[in-house]
Amino acid sequence: MSKGIGSGCTKLHEDENEVVYSYYCYDLNVPEHRNEERIADGQIIFKKEPHEVLSATHMAELLKNGTITIKNSSNAWTVLDGTDYMVLPLCLRILKGYQEDGQFLGKCSHEV
Numbered sequence: 001m002s003k004g005i006g007s008g009c010t011k012l013h014e015d016e017n018e019v020v021y022s023y024y025c026y027d028l029n030v031p032e033h034r035n036e037e038r039i040a041d042g043q044i045i046f047k048k049e050p051h052e053v054l055s056a057t058h059m060a061e062l063l064k065n066g067t068i069t070i071k072n073s074s075n076a077w078t079v080l081d082g083t084d085y086m087v088l089p090l091c092l093r094i095l096k097g098y099q100e101d102g103q104f105l106g107k108c109s110h111e112v
Contacts, residue, residue, distance in 0.1 A: 011105065022040035044090065054099065094108060
């Protein structure tokens, strides 16, 4: 059974230096966080690093050193150390996709 919370992202831009995603999050149980329109006003930016760096470095370190930067969605309701909790599974899926085939995903989602 779903808890009615989730997030999703879509790649907006990719060049030789970075990959930019817009993302949204929602909580269907809380009226002010339903985001039924799935407004994607949050942002995830991955700086392009050599495959070895992105494959061998823990995501927490990539966030800390600025390789991954987050602009929280206006619908963020749980923020840990300044980062929307619901964006983290998206970052993990994007990173895993890159580690597996060297490509950044076009889009992904996470539902709980």
